[in-house]
Amino acid sequence: MQNTEKHPMKKPFSMQLDPNMFELATEEEKRQQEVMGESTTFLRDGVKKLLKNPLAVFSLVVIAIILITIVVAPMVVPYKYSEIISVDGMRDRGAKNLGPFEYSELEQEFIDNGGEVFPHIFGTDALSRDYFIRVVYGTRVSLGVGLFASLIVLVIGLLYGSISGYVGGRADLIMMRIVDIIYSLPDMLIIILLSVVLDQVLSDVGGPLVNRLGSNMISIFLVFGLLYWVSMARLVRGQILSIKKNDYVLAAKAVGAKAPRIIRKHILPNSISVIIISTALQIPAAIFTESFLSFVGLGVQAPMPSLGSLANAAREGLQSYPYKLLFPAAIISLIVLSLNLLGDGMRDAFDPKLRK
Numbered sequence: 001m002q003n004t005e006k007h008p009m010k011k012p013f014s015m016q017l018d019p020n021m022f023e024l025a026t027e028e029e030k031r032q033q034e035v036m037g038e039s040t041t042f043l044r045d046g047v048k049k050l051l052k053n054p055l056a057v058f059s060l061v062v063i064a065i066i067l068i069t070i071v072v073a074p075m076v077v078p079y080k081y082s083e084i085i086s087v088d089g090m091r092d093r094g095a096k097n098l099g100p101f102e103y104s105e106l107e108q109e110f111i112d113n114g115g116e117v118f119p120h121i122f123g124t125d126a127l128s129r130d131y132f133i134r135v136v137y138g139t140r141v142s143l144g145v146g147l148f149a150s151l152i153v154l155v156i157g158l159l160y161g162s163i164s165g166y167v168g169g170r171a172d173l174i175m176m177r178i179v180d181i182i183y184s185l186p187d188m189l190i191i192i193l194l195s196v197v198l199d200q201v202l203s204d205v206g207g208p209l210v211n212r213l214g215s216n217m218i219s220i221f222l223v224f225g226l227l228y229w230v231s232m233a234r235l236v237r238g239q240i241l242s243i244k245k246n247d248y249v250l251a252a253k254a255v256g257a258k259a260p261r262i263i264r265k266h267i268l269p270n271s272i273s274v275i276i277i278s279t280a281l282q283i284p285a286a287i288f289t290e291s292f293l294s295f296v297g298l299g300v301q302a303p304m305p306s307l308g309s310l311a312n313a314a315r316e317g318l319q320s321y322p323y324k325l326l327f328p329a330a331i332i333s334l335i336v337l338s339l340n341l342l343g344d345g346m347r348d349a350f351d352p353k354l355r356k
Helices: 027-033 042-051 052-075 106-113 133-169 169-184 187-205 207-213 215-227 230-243 246-253 259-270 271-297 307-316 323-350
Strands: none
Touching: 027 133, 042 052, 042 323, 052 133, 052 323, 106 230, 133 169, 133 215, 133 230, 133 271, 133 307, 133 323, 169 230, 187 215, 187 271, 215 271, 230 259, 230 271, 246 259, 271 307, 271 323, 307 323
């Protein structure tokens, strides 16, 4: 539909375009050009993109199933991770190395007499303990170590990297040289040495916390706090060096904002996506390290199981009972793979530089 409204005449010798070359848009054309976007936040937008990633959704489902299992299973399964199986109040020492869903002679006799025995889903170990509940508690320990160690790495690396990147100058130079020295140390060798030394020191100190968790568990947390924060510190420092040059940081300084407030309110929120992604990827590394230390005998103390110690115990009877190694190894693989895929999905969803 042509618009008959007259346009103003172009002035002679004017460099402007002739208004008569154009016509006014109709109301229908204006409505077609309107692009209304739903108001959203950074977190909501990132979660929406994350849920569109099939691998990330699969990882979330696997992790949710594992978490539900390790929470619900001890409430349903009547066995304890450290107790020898008993039947009608009598210890059943003949229930050694049973296969999945097998019963010992005493249990079978009890069932034939009308009793009920909860099945051994993964069989039993060499000490007549239910293997399924030990795998469940081992998964609890490994996940707990991974989450807590990643939290320690996040806190130390965030504080150290923020101070180094924001202050700059000679302080940044000295702090980064300390990071380079720690980063150049051979990880596994230092971890093993520190675990041995800290285990002896903590055993001599004692205390309710050490007695409950075990000196090896405390030493693992301390090792992560001493060594594994350097990557996080480097990452945070790099983000702050690039962000602190922006105009809004300069404006905050101009109005008299102090350095802690600028870092807390302006710099860290703009680098939170990279921090979240790095922390998510740190969890599987911590779980793998704890499993390795437990495998070589420097992890959690018996009778408390972990996935690494269960794999180490299963190694002795590998030819006769290979399934005992299969269960903890499969759980470690599922957890590490799921967390890595989830970390990659979070990087694609929350990192603005990777968004299309």
